[in-house]
Amino acid sequence: MRRNARRRPSLLLVCLLCLPAAGLAAALPARVQQGQLIAASTEPGSAVRIGEREARVDADGRYVFGIERDAPASVTVTIRHRNGKTEQHSLQVVQREYKIERVDGLPPHTVTPDPDLARRIAEEQARVAKARERDDDRTDYLGGFRRPAEGRISGVYGSQRIDNGVPKAPHYGLDIAVPTGTPVKAPAGGIVSFAAPDLILTGGTVLIDHGHGLTSSFLHLSRINVKLGDRVSQGQVFAAAGATGRASGPHVHWGFNWFDVRLDPALLPAAAAARK
Template sequence: MRYRALRRPALPLLCLFCLPALAAPLPVRVQQGQLVAASTEPGSTVKIGEREARVDADGRYVFGIERDAPASVAVTIRHRNGKTEQHTLQVVQREYKIERVDGLPPHTVTPDPEMARRIAEEQARVAKARERDDDRNDYLAGFRRPAEGRISGVYGSQRIDNGVPKAPHYGLDIAVPTGTPVKAPADGVVSFAAPDLILTGGTVLIDHGHGLTSSFLHLSRIDVKVGDRVGQGQVFAAAGATGRASGPHVHWGFNWFDVRLDPALLPERSGATAKSSAAAKK
């Protein structure tokens, strides 16, 4: 692959993301591309700007901060008794690098009108899958990387593909050989699976509940179908270089509905959680 590994500062995960019981306060500071989790009184309504977040039976909720979010984000919480709380979260502004990627299939970088039409239709199908809003808390156990390898592409960087400026890169790329097993980063349900999309090749989405989805692109093999339940660490596909890719890798994207987030900022599964889960399976 011809990606240049990049490093960028990040706030400590411990203060950015918690998986609380009840009445866990919102953080004061967040950063662009971050998934935020908090809790409030059950039965409350939570809005981020004008957008409402799902609140579960225990009062837990999540939402995402856009890549280019402004310096502050307003959160409104309305309790069952009618009391309203107003919060203003300060958003740390990140600096994004430029990544130049060469050797991509030309038709995926500058498609003709028919190809562009097909790409739009395919992306619309993916976007539809991301509208799912299940009342499942599969995200609570934290996340594991889907594969181990060199980080060859990072979230938010401006892409120059075959010399043509394109949209930012929304995901984490892990350089691995074709055929490398790809594992589910958390429990979930497969909400989309297609072997041959023009831009993303073999593509799988795993829904973790509350509008959270992991997406995996450029896969060489897919072992699951829509509706399948997968467990954290389960192999569901193999890495490849299908679609618009210059070499084999795992592309892991993460969304809160249509808000694209940084997988590198997701909370890792704790050792205590892992031990507890392993014991429960015995």
């Protein structure tokens, strides 16, 4: 099953990206939706918690966080200011409906691995998860995001996957169907925090860290042009699309995270050039 995904940027984040760094005062929205990246600002020096999780607040008071796929109907944001005053904001979370997506023709050993292969898969995915723990004060995300390739949308965020007839985890990303070898471009600047050519499930895999715990992930790549620690700029070609790992055909899989919270790339704000 294939369907188009509408690109609906978060208006809050779009407005934030258009403001100068100094004197930023972006309020939290009253309503958010599952899978959305939220960016706001507060008084510099404040501490911000989303539920039980703490968000990095930079020198200008900016912070970001994500709303997970199955977030409950409300999320509480607590801000403690330098003077000790505390304020709480309850954000209403719009609940999304996720359809079932059936994918056939996948390599059988990637869908129902034997115990040894399952252990290898777990070890590989633990390495990827470790890379997503990075947290520094870079703000590459402030430039907005461009799609890593142009093509038909063949898979969307949140859909429940049935792989070769076997129920699997939801699909956490945006799939763009393109031929093998199609250049893949960085959606925003950042640092390569993970690069491996042949993971069992995800094949050629690259993670780009955009700062504040935000990472883009690219899977099933046929070629990787960068290495761990490389700096990439927005629009830079860093890999080529493919169908490596658990894939039924060539495409670019673009995933997006706030640490371990998986977000919807289709909801990210477009870079200024892409909005023209």
